[in-house]
Amino acid sequence: IYFGAKLHRPKIIAIGCLLMSFGTFLIAMPHFIIGRYKIETSIRPSVNSTNNFSPCPASSLDSSRAGCERESSVSMWIYVLLGNILRGIGETPVQPLGISYIDDYAQSENAALYIGCVQTISIIGPVFGYLLGSLCAKIYVDIGYVDMETVTITPADARWVGAWWLGYLIAGAITLMSAVPFWFLPKSLPVISALNIPLKQKFGSTHGEIHSFSKCPHAEFVPTLKSLLGNPVFTIYLCVTIIQFNSLIGMVTYKPKYIEQHYGQSASKANFLMGMINIPAVAFGMFSGGVVMKKYKLGIMGAAKFAFGTSLLGYFLSLLFFVLGCENSKVAGITVSYTGAGGLSYQEGSLFSDCNSGCLCSRREWDPVCGENGITYVSPCLAGCTFSTGSGRNTVFDSCRCVAVANTQPGNLTATLGQCPRRDSCDKVFPYFLALSVLSSFIISLGGTPGFMLLVRCIKPELKSLALGIHTLATRTLAGIPAPIYFGAIIDTTCLKWGYKMCGGRGACRIYNTSSYRIVYLGLTLGLRTVSFFFCILGFSVLKRHIKMEEKNALTNGNTELELLRKEENSSIHCEQFILALDCNHDRETRL
Structure with a gap:
C-alpha cells in the first residue's frame, strides 16, 4: 500500500480484482473433486414397497467405513486456504487506495459525502451476497447429480447442505468483470488550484490550466511507519476499530445461525432476511452519516462525538436482545425427558428409555422425527x-411407543420426518427481533462515515494511503481472522448434540442450547463493544490535546501564513499582467 500510493492506483486495484476472482474460483474447486454428499440417515428409500423397513433393528447399526482412506488422503482445505489468501491479497489495495484516490481529488467539503457513497455502495455487495446465499442454500449441494426424490431431508434440516459452490462461481465472475473499468481510469485527476480559478474565469481556457498536485516527499518506509504509529490519535483509533470489528465480524458471521437455531428459521430464510432487511439498514445509516457530516460541517471533534453517541445508543438498544428469547426445542432425551418433563441435564445415557429398550439404537445417529x-x-x-x-x-412411522409415554391425550402414535416446529410464542417474538435488529444496525452505522473521516483527517496527507492500508490490514488480521474462530469455539460450548463423521470423529452440531447460545453470543458481542468504549474515552482526551496543539501552531504561524497569502496574491497579479502583456504583443505582431 505504501508503494502503491506512488504508482497507478486504479490499475493496482484492477490487479487486485483479478487476484480476488482467481481465488474465488479456487475455493469452489473441492466440489468438483470430492465425491457426492452422503446424508447421515437411517431412512432407506424404496419406491416399489409400502412397508420399507423396521425402524427398530435387531442388531446394532454401525456406520460404514468404506471410503475412509480416500477421504482422509485428500486435503480439500488447501484449496480453500489458498483461495482465501489470494482473495485477501487482492482485496487489500481496494479500500485504502480507492479512498485515498477519492480524497486526493475531491474538494474537502465533498470528500465525506463521496466516501459515504462509496461505503454505502460497498454494502450492496453483501446484500446481493446474502440473497445469493439464500438462493444457493435452497438448492441441494449435488443438484444435477442425484435424483431429488431420493433426498429425504429438507432445507430446514440441520443435515441439509446447499449448493455453496455455485455462489463462489457467480461471485468470481462478477469480480472478474469489475476489474475492467478500474484498468481504464487515469493515474491522477486534474485539480484546479486557487491561483488558476480567477484566471480561468477571466480569460477562459485558451491559455491552458495550471494544475497543482500534492507530491509525497521521498522517505524511507520504516521511519514513515514509525511516524504514523507515533500518532496517538491514530493508534487509539486503530485499537477502537480492531475491538469493534471483532464484535461486528463475530456478530455478523453467526447471526444467520443464531436466527436459524434460536427462532427455528431455515438457513435460506436467515440469509434472505440478513440481505433484505439488516444490510440495507446499515447502508442507509452510513449514507445518512455522510449527509449529516456534510450538512452540519462537522469537524474532527464533532465527528468523533457523533460516532461515539450513535455507537452508545445502539449499544443500549442491543441490550434488549436478551429479553427477546425463545425456549429450547423439546427433544426427548436432550432437552426434555421421554415423559415430556423439562429441566433435563443431557447425557448420552439419557437418550435411552424403557420405551426404546427393545431396539438396538445407535446414540450417534441424528435422524429427527x-x-x-x-x-x-x-x-x-x-x-x-x-x-x-x-x-x-x-x-410415516407407526406404533411409536415413546410417543405414547408423553402423549397426554389419546391420539395416533405416529411420527413424521423432521423436527417439530417452534411454538407460536416464538413466532410472535421473531418480528420484534427483526425490527430491533434493523433499528440498532441503522443507528450504529450512522457513525461509520464520520468515524472513518476522523481517520482520514487526523493524519498527514502524505501518510493517508499508508494509514488506510495499516487500518485495513489490522482489522482483517486481528479481527477478520480470529473473531470467527473464537466466537465459533465459544458458541460450540453450548452444543447439546453433535453429529459424527462416517470415518469417526465429531462432526457438525445438530442442536444447541438456545438459552446458553443467546447469552454467550450476545454477551461476547456486547462485551467487546464495552471494552472499546473505554478506549474511546481515552481517545477523546488525546484528540482534544491534538486539536489544541494544532490551534496553537496555527496562531504561531499566523503571521507567516498571512505573508505567504500576500505573496500569492502578488504573484497572481504579476501572472495576470504577464499574460495580458503576451496577448498585447501577440496582437501587435498579428497587425504588423
Whole structure:
C-alpha cells in the first residue's frame, strides 16, 4: 500500500480484482473433486414397497467405513486456504487506495459525502451476497447429480447442505468483470488550484490550466511507519476499530445461525432476511452519516462525538436482545425427558428409555422425527417406532411407543420426518427481533462515515494511503481472522448434540442450547463493544490535546501564513499582467 500510493492506483486495484476472482474460483474447486454428499440417515428409500423397513433393528447399526482412506488422503482445505489468501491479497489495495484516490481529488467539503457513497455502495455487495446465499442454500449441494426424490431431508434440516459452490462461481465472475473499468481510469485527476480559478474565469481556457498536485516527499518506509504509529490519535483509533470489528465480524458471521437455531428459521430464510432487511439498514445509516457530516460541517471533534453517541445508543438498544428469547426445542432425551418433563441435564445415557429398550439404537445417529405429541425424537428407533409406511420424504412411522409415554391425550402414535416446529410464542417474538435488529444496525452505522473521516483527517496527507492500508490490514488480521474462530469455539460450548463423521470423529452440531447460545453470543458481542468504549474515552482526551496543539501552531504561524497569502496574491497579479502583456504583443505582431 505504501508503494502503491506512488504508482497507478486504479490499475493496482484492477490487479487486485483479478487476484480476488482467481481465488474465488479456487475455493469452489473441492466440489468438483470430492465425491457426492452422503446424508447421515437411517431412512432407506424404496419406491416399489409400502412397508420399507423396521425402524427398530435387531442388531446394532454401525456406520460404514468404506471410503475412509480416500477421504482422509485428500486435503480439500488447501484449496480453500489458498483461495482465501489470494482473495485477501487482492482485496487489500481496494479500500485504502480507492479512498485515498477519492480524497486526493475531491474538494474537502465533498470528500465525506463521496466516501459515504462509496461505503454505502460497498454494502450492496453483501446484500446481493446474502440473497445469493439464500438462493444457493435452497438448492441441494449435488443438484444435477442425484435424483431429488431420493433426498429425504429438507432445507430446514440441520443435515441439509446447499449448493455453496455455485455462489463462489457467480461471485468470481462478477469480480472478474469489475476489474475492467478500474484498468481504464487515469493515474491522477486534474485539480484546479486557487491561483488558476480567477484566471480561468477571466480569460477562459485558451491559455491552458495550471494544475497543482500534492507530491509525497521521498522517505524511507520504516521511519514513515514509525511516524504514523507515533500518532496517538491514530493508534487509539486503530485499537477502537480492531475491538469493534471483532464484535461486528463475530456478530455478523453467526447471526444467520443464531436466527436459524434460536427462532427455528431455515438457513435460506436467515440469509434472505440478513440481505433484505439488516444490510440495507446499515447502508442507509452510513449514507445518512455522510449527509449529516456534510450538512452540519462537522469537524474532527464533532465527528468523533457523533460516532461515539450513535455507537452508545445502539449499544443500549442491543441490550434488549436478551429479553427477546425463545425456549429450547423439546427433544426427548436432550432437552426434555421421554415423559415430556423439562429441566433435563443431557447425557448420552439419557437418550435411552424403557420405551426404546427393545431396539438396538445407535446414540450417534441424528435422524429427527416429530411425534404427534409435539416432541422431537433423535431418530425413529429412539422414538420406539416399529413400522413405517411410504418412502422418501413421505415416510410415516407407526406404533411409536415413546410417543405414547408423553402423549397426554389419546391420539395416533405416529411420527413424521423432521423436527417439530417452534411454538407460536416464538413466532410472535421473531418480528420484534427483526425490527430491533434493523433499528440498532441503522443507528450504529450512522457513525461509520464520520468515524472513518476522523481517520482520514487526523493524519498527514502524505501518510493517508499508508494509514488506510495499516487500518485495513489490522482489522482483517486481528479481527477478520480470529473473531470467527473464537466466537465459533465459544458458541460450540453450548452444543447439546453433535453429529459424527462416517470415518469417526465429531462432526457438525445438530442442536444447541438456545438459552446458553443467546447469552454467550450476545454477551461476547456486547462485551467487546464495552471494552472499546473505554478506549474511546481515552481517545477523546488525546484528540482534544491534538486539536489544541494544532490551534496553537496555527496562531504561531499566523503571521507567516498571512505573508505567504500576500505573496500569492502578488504573484497572481504579476501572472495576470504577464499574460495580458503576451496577448498585447501577440496582437501587435498579428497587425504588423
